[in-house]
Amino acid sequence: MIINFLNSYIINLAIIVATIFGLYFSSLKHYLTNDEVEVEFIEPSAKLKISFSTEIILGLFIGLMCFFISMNRIPVDNMRSVDVRYLPVYFSVYYGSPMTGIVTALTLIGTKSIEYYFFEALPSEIINNVAITIAILIISILIDKKQMKPKKAILTCLIYTIIIRFFLATLVLFKDLNLELMIHFCLHSLVFSSLFLITGWLLNNAIIISERIHVYRTSSVFDSLTGAYNKESFYFFLDIAYNQAIHENKAFSLALIDFDNFKEINDTYGHLVGDKVLSEVASSFQSCSKKFSSLQFFRIGGDELAIIWKQEEIPSNYFKIINTKLKKLEIEKDFDNDLLSLSIGLVHLSPQQKSEKTINVKQIFRLADEALYEAKKAGKNQVIEKNITI
Structure with a gap:
């Protein structure tokens, strides 16, 4: 059980981190190529402006990766396993753009709906898929508009997500709610939260290091006053x-x-x-x-x-x-x-x-x-x- 848990946990972590790295560095490459900012300094954590078509393509890719993540759930007990497919929705908005997040969310909802259609999922599964995905998307877009710092942003999204999930779980399981279900929900939330926070920490630190390297490179290659080569x-x-x-x-x-x-x-x-x-x-x-x-x-x-x-x-x-x-x-x-x-x-x-x-x-x-x-x-x-x- 522990080995299965660790395997699934690490695989999910690796997929999410790799996916968002792909988003960020694809955006950075597109930004550098189209805006010709090789003669300028990139401000740390600056929002990268990319074309509409690039936003759509990246959103579709991340949405598909969300679907694959949903196929690799993390077992924690004998009840329902942890599904972290929603996490890339937040990161696609924060490190990409609202449009990228919207396309990611719609792709996830669409692919899961097709799966539920063929495998005859319960109505609660369908509602859960749509409600939580849209909720995280809306929260992420609001966070993006307020331009929160990475730590505050991820904690805000995590808190609201847990509240919403608890509300939906209570609404669906109200009649059958008992101590065992409460413990299960707490374990579920703990695993979900840890994966969310670790992913955010890894991404934020890696991107900060990348941006600092870029600043050091530009300071050794370009003249700070004119932006010309030195x-x-x-x-x-x-x-x-x-x-x-x-x-x-x-x-x-x-x-x-x-x-x-x-x-x-x-x-x-x-x-x-x-x-x-x-x-x-x-x-x-x-x-x-x-x-x-x-x-x-x-x-x-x-x-x-x-x-x-x-x-x-x-x-x-x-x-x-x-x-x-x-x-x-x-x-x-x-x-x-x-x-x-x-x-x-x-x-x-x-x-x-x-x-x-x-x-x-x-x-x-x-x-x-x-x-x-x-x-x-x-x-x-x-x-x-x-x-x-x-």
Whole structure:
């Protein structure tokens, strides 16, 4: 009996945890892909916005898993075994969305109704299936709207669920209610509660760890002010572009970008405005960069930016678009947008077959830096281009 109990308990726990992990990380992957937030920080425990079709698909999957969970009940005594099929309904709302929870609940009700139809279940079974599933769904949606913290949310749902189950059990078994049934209900609730709480604890801690890892990753890869890749990432991606050029015969280009009047901006308007200028200009680059999937944008110093293109030709209108955007930026009420000008050193690197490949990454950076210096020396607010074979 104990072995059967442990086997069923662990199997149910594993199925529920795996199912909700699948929900959360599928939502996270979809969110990152569609919203392109690889350049942003994800706030811990933030609600992931996913498409309607994804909500439906995830809800159907979780609902089917609820049905399979109902086929693996947990034996506690000689009476009715514990059925924890309702737990994923709560988690599908809390870690997914109300729509995901609704689809999960409807799928569970539908699949169990089909089972009851073919196996001629008692009316109490049918009522219990619909009533408890809908009750947990409503409670979960209300908890979601109040944006409760994980611990408070799961305790709230658990308390209300036990109350509702006790009420339904009392209503159905009122005439036959005795001490043995009360003990059975208490054991039933204890097992149900323990599985609910352990599942919630495992999921919450695992997701918190995942989110912290993401924050650490983004803090080591991205610049916190602008959201652009940072200097360390720049050298990493420059190495990749260089190695692809050498080994895969792929051309790429490197642009080093410097503000012409950044010191004057800081001296005139203060460093807070200077930070806002950097952030707004970086946003302009990033919004423009979305049209060109082959480029990556970096902040490599105080007011120094960089772009790496993995293609043979630079879009000729790219920097023209940027200059137009800069003139339209709204920084401060009295801010002079004429101060927003950039000098750019740009090198185009083309691999040449049977060459000795004598140039290295440091030399490529130096050449782009020299082109930038020439742009500054020639009067600023311009692009100096160089073509190099490697």
